[in-house]
Amino acid sequence: MKSLISIGDLTREEIVRLMELAAEFEKNPEQRLLQGRVIASLFFEPSTRTRLSFESAINRLGARVIGFSDATNTSVSKGESLHDTISVISNYCDMIVMRHSLEGAARYASEVASVPVVNAGDGANQHPSQTLLDLYSIKKTQGTLENLHVMMVGDLKYGRTVHSLLEALSHFNARFTFVSPEELRLPEEYRRYLSDRGLVFEEFEELDGRMEDVDILYMTRIQKERFNDPMEYERVKNAYVLRASMLEGTRDNMRVLHPLPRVGEIATDVDASPKAYYFEQTRNGVYARMAAICYLLGVKV
Amino acid sequence: MTTQDKTMEVRLIENGTVIDHIPVAALFKIITILGLDGDTEHRMTIGTNLESKRMGTKAIIKIADRYPAEGEIDRIALFAPQARVNTIRDFAVVEKRHVRVPDEVRGFVRCANPMCVTNHEGVETAFRVVAEEGVPVLKCRYCEKTTRRF
Numbered sequence: 001m002k003s004l005i006s007i008g009d010l011t012r013e014e015i016v017r018l019m020e021l022a023a024e025f026e027k028n029p030e031q032r033l034l035q036g037r038v039i040a041s042l043f044f045e046p047s048t049r050t051r052l053s054f055e056s057a058i059n060r061l062g063a064r065v066i067g068f069s070d071a072t073n074t075s076v077s078k079g080e081s082l083h084d085t086i087s088v089i090s091n092y093c094d095m096i097v098m099r100h101s102l103e104g105a106a107r108y109a110s111e112v113a114s115v116p117v118v119n120a121g122d123g124a125n126q127h128p129s130q131t132l133l134d135l136y137s138i139k140k141t142q143g144t145l146e147n148l149h150v151m152m153v154g155d156l157k158y159g160r161t162v163h164s165l166l167e168a169l170s171h172f173n174a175r176f177t178f179v180s181p182e183e184l185r186l187p188e189e190y191r192r193y194l195s196d197r198g199l200v201f202e203e204f205e206e207l208d209g210r211m212e213d214v215d216i217l218y219m220t221r222i223q224k225e226r227f228n229d230p231m232e233y234e235r236v237k238n239a240y241v242l243r244a245s246m247l248e249g250t251r252d253n254m255r256v257l258h259p260l261p262r263v264g265e266i267a268t269d270v271d272a273s274p275k276a277y278y279f280e281q282t283r284n285g286v287y288a289r290m291a292a293i294c295y296l297l298g299v300k301v
Numbered sequence: 302m303t304t305q306d307k308t309m310e311v312r313l314i315e316n317g318t319v320i321d322h323i324p325v326a327a328l329f330k331i332i333t334i335l336g337l338d339g340d341t342e343h344r345m346t347i348g349t350n351l352e353s354k355r356m357g358t359k360a361i362i363k364i365a366d367r368y369p370a371e372g373e374i375d376r377i378a379l380f381a382p383q384a385r386v387n388t389i390r391d392f393a394v395v396e397k398r399h400v401r402v403p404d405e406v407r408g409f410v411r412c413a414n415p416m417c418v419t420n421h422e423g424v425e426t427a428f429r430v431v432a433e434e435g436v437p438v439l440k441c442r443y444c445e446k447t448t449r450r451f
Contacts, residue, residue: 006445082422104418104443123416125444189447 002296003110003117007128007164012171014295015135019145021291022136022284024301025060029287032062033299040093041067042085043120044076044100049260050120053282054097054129057289066093083112090114095297116296124160129292130259131164133285138169138216140284141255141277145172149213153179154220154240154265156186161259162220163190170194176201177210181236184226207240211250217242219258219265219278237264244269257281313346317365319387319394320377325349327380328360334376334409335362335369343367356383375403379410379430379437379451402437404430410439410451417444 039058043051046069055065068074076085082105089096090113098106099120106119121127139145150169156162156178166176178186178201185203194201204210211217219242227233241264242256255277258266270276294301323331328349332338337345344365353359374386378400388396406428412419419426428439428448439448
């Protein structure tokens with residue numbers, strides 16, 4: 001029995017396989033491979049977008065969904081431990097998809113549960129299905145995951161999508177450019193991770209004028225609560241805004257990705273550009289999640 | 302006090318364990334690991350700020366009739382990687398062991414991340430021991446964060 005908790009749990013071969021499965025589901029989304037199965041969708045912390053994406057994937061596979069979209073009306077609010085909640089619900093279903101505000105909650109649940117667990121986000125830690133959809137979006141738009149130049153912009157310190165994506169892309173010899181304010185720079189731990197694997201990266205504080213040979217521009221949101229000084233936030237927020245004019249002179253194959261929601265970091269004039277990919281990216285999430293669910297349940301596609 | 306008097310102290314143990322080459326700063330951690338602070342049974346001598354050629358200063362623990370388990374010795378290694386654990390029988394050292402930094406630590410150490418599930422749900426902590434610039438640090442099995450002070 002296999003769970004999906006952290007992107008680091010997947011080998012290169014498994015990632016490649018999941019990409020193939022996602023492509024298969026995109027070609028033919030109505031495959032009722034999980035007819036008669038029940039999947040629990042446990043959102044101890046609300047996240048409408050992620051939940052609907054998972055539930056759409058589950059429904060398209062023909063399984064039924066049970067669960068809750070926030071924990072307020074459950075036994076959790078009566079003080080039941082995560083251990084007991086998971087032990088009980090494992091008896092009702094064939095798989096658990098869960099989101100929780102505590103870091104490590106999904107790993108712990110996978111040790112308690114008698115069915116596979118899919119981590120749909122555990123605090124600031126991991127959100128592997130987001131990484132799979134990012135990877136699938138990259139694969140689809142570039143035709144490959146190998147040897148790409150990926151520029152990551154914004155909050156590189158706290159952004160878990162950034163950390164997981166670079167971890168996954170490290171299997172495929174990516175080259176990175178990191179653009180962030182000093183206070184949101186990529187942590188030492190991840191810089192060391194890349195250096196240890198012999199991967200090339202550069203770091204800059206300004207966004208302008210470095211995109212001519214970029215394949216993937218991965219934008220992230222800079223959150224106000226990360227700053228002690230509100231003035232500093234105002235300064236930084238405006239310094240990392242992508243505008244349509246900045247896309248001139250970039251490669252034809254270049255695509256702009258964003259895990260969403262965006263606030264102001266991508267100007268709306270970018271939306272009309274053929275290089276804007278962040279809305280299609282969300283559709284890929286359904287296929288990537290269908291792939292992950294079937295892979296973990298060992299269902300033949 | 303003559304030199305002979307000093308050696309008499311070591312020889313006080315007929316059977317038991319001498320833990321030598323403990324960094325002074327780690328002494329009380331090791332006392333906690335071995336549960337010596339609540340031990341009303343074994344005779345023991347604890348010395349600290351002693352001279353050491355190799356370390357400058359060191360601490361030493363001598364306990365009669367007590368032989369720490371492998372798990373305890375692994376934990377000692379986290380705080381005192383250069384410690385020696387000597388087993389004494391009939392006043393003689395019969396075994397001299399270098400401690401070994403373990404690959405994994407369970408329980409005992411708390412995760413430094415306040416948002417880690419282990420700090421909220423009564424889960425036993427579990428860490429992988431990894432070297433960071435030669436120093437052992439603990440990577441949490443659950444939240445994946447690094448605990449550097451323990």
